[in-house]
Amino acid sequence: MATSSPHKQSGNCLIEAKGLSKSFGAVKVLENVDLAVKEGEVVSVIGPSGSGKTTLLRCFALLEQPSDGAVIMRDKTIASPALPGEARQNAKAARGDIGMVFQHFNLWPHFNVLQNIVEAPIRVKGETRAVAEANAMRLLEKVGLSDKRDSYPSRLSGGQQQRVAIARALAMKPSVMLFDEATSALDPELKHEVLLVMRGLAEEGMTMLVVTHEMSFARNVGSRVIFMDQGQVVEDADPVAFFGNPKTDRAQRFLRQMQD
Template sequence: MLIMQNATSGTSVGKALISARGISKAFGKVEVLHGVSLDVHAGQVVCVIGPSGSGKTTLLRCMALLESPSKGEVVFNDTVIADAAGSRAASQAARAIRPEIGLVFQHFNLWPHMTVLGNVIEAPMRVRGLPRAEATTKAMALLEKVGMADKADRYPARLSGGQQQRVAIARALAMNPSVIMFDEATSALDPELRQEVLQVMRQLAQEGMTMLVVTHEMGFARSVGDRLVFMDQGRIVEDTDPESFFTAPSSDRAVRFLRQIQD
């Protein structure tokens, strides 16, 4: 297998774990993505940033199998899991691969009628077939990891936004995913609660979790990301290491973006 050097982290990486290959996406007559290609390798933290409306979330949703591409394909470990034709082979592969992709959304999306513990054990039991006792033991360990074990019997409505998001992360981890995708996971939180969630995300990165992170948190992207992808108008403008982007961006558009966020 071809091995290449990761210029960002200095570690060797092989083939991509998950890739977008020439993805375009249109909603009606509005084309949101224009032939975007992106590789995410195992163990990498890839942060996607850019102005509102640049296509960041649409790209993530296509790679997470929540949207079907209008052109191009999504590939997981050399297997096509989504294509523009909606082929039977890709659809079958997607059903098998979907549990490998963890998702954390902006607005938590916890089931309000279930306790914290119920939220975390539901998918492992239904999808992975874990016995309740095993799923519960694993869930409590994950809730301990994110600092929520003492809230296991509470319902989401009795939790703060930061607490709900930490439960959402534990729920995603409970499926043993190969990659977790975060869609602006802190943007609905106030600054103090953001730090609770970002700390959990930093810990996952330190443990080697593969992460695709759409974010407005520039500090996180710069200090935690292995790669930084800057998007504008449905295209990737820069794909580089964070320090290079923030100190010496190669495009005029990135220079203007950085100037705006600094102001």
């Protein structure tokens, strides 16, 4: 039986896609996607490989520019081919407000754990080293790695590296966290430790957009489920409704395949 989501309520729209499309050459990866994420929501994005989930997340993270439509954050357009100048200006202010955790950690191998976390706050936000390091140690305690501050990534397990990556993203004090298959490169035991950290963030009220194949997370932690196929949002539903009674044949087939 599904447990209830830790989110009791959500606030105003924080970030959204409006009519978002993305093509790579002749290949259309996203087609007219509308998706609004409210403050405090944990939105799980699921679907088959190649459905556009990662590209959607990368558009939200300003790592890909849309071919059409817009990404809007707090009522300001931060990505749009129709308003390139305005969007670029707004994107500069928004980048530090969007945290991203990738599938493959992306830690700097020549920096130890503490250096990995403090580099961006010092260089991008202008924090003093003392302030950045104090915040980094608080975050390392949050993710259960305060004893690894001087370790290098090569000395850490995959789960530990991913928890450092989460701490690094949080160090910029983002308003929204984006997770792109954050556990897919990990074995089951290491997945569990990362999912515990993500669940803790959800319980604290962090706004999260999570691309995942972890159906238990989407069912039990997420406040909404977005099911994508062929670059489009096919279903947008409460987790209990989606997993209990998906409306489309495509979603029903997907869930059966995930259970096999």
